[in-house]
Amino acid sequence: MLERMANEIPRLFEYYSAIFLLKAMGTTLLMTLVGVGLGFLLGFVIVYLRQTPGLFWVPVRIVAITYVEIFRRIPFLVILYLVLFFIQAISPNASLFTIATIGICMMAIAYTSEIIRAGFESVPRQQIEAASAMNFSRWKTLINVIAPQSWPVIVPPAFAYMVSFIKDTALVSQIGVVELTFAGKVMNNRGYSALLVYGTILILYFLLSYPLTRLGGYLEKRFASSKDN
Amino acid sequence: MHHLKITNLSSAYGKNVVLTDVSLTVDKGQVISLVGPSGSGKSTLLRVLVGLTPPTGGTVEIQGELINYNSKSSIKLSRDRMAIVFQQYNLFQNMDVMGNVTIAPIKIKKRDRKEVEAEAEDLLERVGLADKLTAYPDQLSGGQQQRVAIARALALQPDLLLLDEVTSALDPELVTEVLDTIRRLASDGMTMIIVSHEMGFVREISDQVVMMDEGRIIERGLPAEIFDKPTTDRAREFFGKILRH
Numbered sequence: 133m134l135e136r137m138a139n140e141i142p143r144l145f146e147y148y149s150a151i152f153l154l155k156a157m158g159t160t161l162l163m164t165l166v167g168v169g170l171g172f173l174l175g176f177v178i179v180y181l182r183q184t185p186g187l188f189w190v191p192v193r194i195v196a197i198t199y200v201e202i203f204r205r206i207p208f209l210v211i212l213y214l215v216l217f218f219i220q221a222i223s224p225n226a227s228l229f230t231i232a233t234i235g236i237c238m239m240a241i242a243y244t245s246e247i248i249r250a251g252f253e254s255v256p257r258q259q260i261e262a263a264s265a266m267n268f269s270r271w272k273t274l275i276n277v278i279a280p281q282s283w284p285v286i287v288p289p290a291f292a293y294m295v296s297f298i299k300d301t302a303l304v305s306q307i308g309v310v311e312l313t314f315a316g317k318v319m320n321n322r323g324y325s326a327l328l329v330y331g332t333i334l335i336l337y338f339l340l341s342y343p344l345t346r347l348g349g350y351l352e353k354r355f356a357s358s359k360d361n
Numbered sequence: 362m363h364h365l366k367i368t369n370l371s372s373a374y375g376k377n378v379v380l381t382d383v384s385l386t387v388d389k390g391q392v393i394s395l396v397g398p399s400g401s402g403k404s405t406l407l408r409v410l411v412g413l414t415p416p417t418g419g420t421v422e423i424q425g426e427l428i429n430y431n432s433k434s435s436i437k438l439s440r441d442r443m444a445i446v447f448q449q450y451n452l453f454q455n456m457d458v459m460g461n462v463t464i465a466p467i468k469i470k471k472r473d474r475k476e477v478e479a480e481a482e483d484l485l486e487r488v489g490l491a492d493k494l495t496a497y498p499d500q501l502s503g504g505q506q507q508r509v510a511i512a513r514a515l516a517l518q519p520d521l522l523l524l525d526e527v528t529s530a531l532d533p534e535l536v537t538e539v540l541d542t543i544r545r546l547a548s549d550g551m552t553m554i555i556v557s558h559e560m561g562f563v564r565e566i567s568d569q570v571v572m573m574d575e576g577r578i579i580e581r582g583l584p585a586e587i588f589d590k591p592t593t594d595r596a597r598e599f600f601g602k603i604l605r606h
């Protein structure tokens with residue numbers, strides 16, 4: 133068997149196969165970055181809405197909280213199918229990539245908003261009261277006081293989430309998006325041995341996650357040191 | 362016209378009534394001290410004044426204008442005139458000293474940055490921190506942080522300064538520097554309401570001392586009157602305890 137694998141290796145790295153795998157890897161990366169990135173921005177919006185004061189905003193708060201609580205609890209694959217059927221119903225030409233990215237984003241909103249909220253809540257309430265006594269609006273307090281102090285609390289888990297989410301994107305192969313896992317299946321069907329193909333896929337996943345982990349670690353250190361300069 | 366006129370002010374945290382019918386007037390340039398046992402509602406009174414805790418009844422007029430604590434814009438106006446300094450300083454940890462002092466005038470009052478910074482330098486010099494402009498709060502002692510907090514409040518150019526136990530979180534050797542700062546403010550004519558347990562200081566600096574107990578004012582008068590011949594048993598007991606310590 134080893135001999136067979138050895139013979140296959142040159143073929144696997146033939147131009148077309150290599151390009152196919154790299155493209156799939158790009159798809160995985162792009163889906164994750166766009167999905168989680170957008171999810172992060174919208175997660176921020178959700179937190180802002182959740183923390184609106186007063187009776188008037190109660191419905192908005194309920195919607196925001198319900199969204200987060202529901203989407204954190206249903207499996208990603210289920211979200212994916214829901215998005216697939218919903219989007220195909222309203223826009224039959226939407227690409228599978230778009231659908232998958234939206235699914236990732238919807239999931240990421242729920243998780244990242246909890247990360248962001250924990251970060252915001254790490255800032256002592258007294259500083260917020262001080263700001264408010266100086267006539268800071270909610271938004272100005274957020275931008276000038278809360279956000280700058282909560283990044284160090286937000287960034288490490290946010291990166292950890294993104295890295296772990298790279299793995300979850302494998303589920304997207306279920307709806308036929310040609311990302312890394314799907315590419316593995318295709319290669320396997322083309323006759324390459326499973327061990328070789330999935331071994332390669334494993335390495336490629338690692339190549340995607342590792343730099344992100346390092347980047348997260350680097351940012352964490354920078355935040356830690358920027359405090360005492 | 363009084364500078365500040367509080368009439369029958371009440372407040373509660375849920376069912377827990379913490380202020381009952383508090384009436385008090387402060388004239389321009391006066392220093393009023395609030396004293397009383399822990400939990401008597403001194404901090405709450407200051408918090409109600411700046412709109413951090415809602416009142417349940419009564420009125421507050423500043424320079425003849427009624428503050429409507431149900432209206433955001435009215436609260437804003439009152440905060441333009443009153444500044445509060447807290448026991449725990451509550452400085453913004455992400456900004457250096459200069460940032461803490463200048464942010465509100467620049468970002469909220471939209472004043473000219475150069476002008477504000479020049480003023481801030483003067484203020485920080487007045488509180489003895491001219492050499493700490495670029496230090497961050499966690500690099501400062503408690504006394505220094507509290508003086509930054511006072512400078513930050515002064516940078517708002519308030520007509521009335523509220524000081525809530527600004528020395529009680531400090532080590533004894535740091536108390537003097539903060540009290541000196543307040544003394545200087547008083548002699549500059551700043552109108553202040555001070556909550557303090559430093560009875561010697563209260564006696565020396567106040568035009569009027571107001572004693573609170575269980576959310577009510579139970580005694581008020583000139584420092585000498587209050588300290589030397591309190592009329593209520595409660596006040597006698599309180600001063601007896603405090604002065605014996």
Ligand SMILES: Nc1ncnc2c1ncn2[C@@H]1O[C@H](COP(=O)(O)OP(=O)(O)OP(=O)(O)O)[C@@H](O)[C@H]1O
Binds near residue numbers: 374398400401403406
């Ligand atoms: N955020 C809050 N929620 C509920 N109850 C509160 C809150 N803050 C204060 N209280 C209650 O209100 C009452 C008055 O508190 P307040 O802080 O005004 O007293 P104080 O006179 O400032 O006391 P101290 O000298 O200890 O600072 C106390 O019984 C306290 O338990």
Ligand SMILES: [Mg+2]
Binds near residue numbers: 403405526
């Ligand atoms: Mg208090």
